Amino acid sequence: MADKKVNPIGNALGLLRIRVKRGINLAVRDISSSDPYVIVRLGKQKLKTCIIRKSLNPEWNEDLTLCVTDPNEPIKLFVYDHDTFSLDDKMGDAEFDISPFLEAVKLNLEDVPDRTVIKKVIPDRKNCLVEESSIVWKDGKVTQNMFLRLRNVECGEIELQLHWIDLPSTRSL
Incomplete structure (x- = not known):
């Protein structure tokens, strides 16, 4: 008997x-x-x-793509200091909710002017935002820039930008 494998893309909402x-x-x-x-x-x-x-103000400008299946599941970030001869040191963590972003993605925005603010997300105890974060219609896409304050550490912030990628619908013939 062959083992059944669950395809995470099968019930995916899209890619973040x-x-x-x-x-x-x-x-x-x-x-x-x-x-x-x-x-x-x-x-x-x-x-x-x-x-x-050797940086306390690193610039990654690196894209990481996740498959989203549950819009209510938070994204979690962990920052570490790489050590060669010992365990890596924790440098803080943060999390944020993607549901406001996904609500904006669902809207029909084709006729909206470029750089229109769709929604503003206010900092609260759950989202680790440093300041208000705007979800914007820009260049035909919904984007969100955010600064997250790291928790469980004496200092530090991480700057992120979110983009949504729709998956083509899969239909059986």
Whole structure:
């Protein structure tokens, strides 16, 4: 008997592309600096940026793409300092809710002028936002820029940008 494999794309709403832009004022974990990288988690999916050597203000500008199946599941970020001869040090974590972003994606926005703000997300105790984050219609796509304050650490923020990728519908013939 063959094992049944669940296809995560089968019940996917679409793909969320997260551009991990940069870190700001990250915590020192080595003698005078850190070698940070970011892990992004959604459910069982886990993606990692490259390591930026000796920087407290790293610029990754790296795209990580997650398959979204549950709009209510938060995206979790973990920042670590890479160490060669010991376990990597934690440099904080954050999470955010993608449901406001997904609500904007569902809207019919073709006739909306470029750079129109669709919705504003206000910082609260659940979302780790540093400041208000706008969901914008730009270049024919819904995008959201956000700054997240890292928790469980003395300092640090991460700047992200969200983009949505629709999956072509799969129909059996």
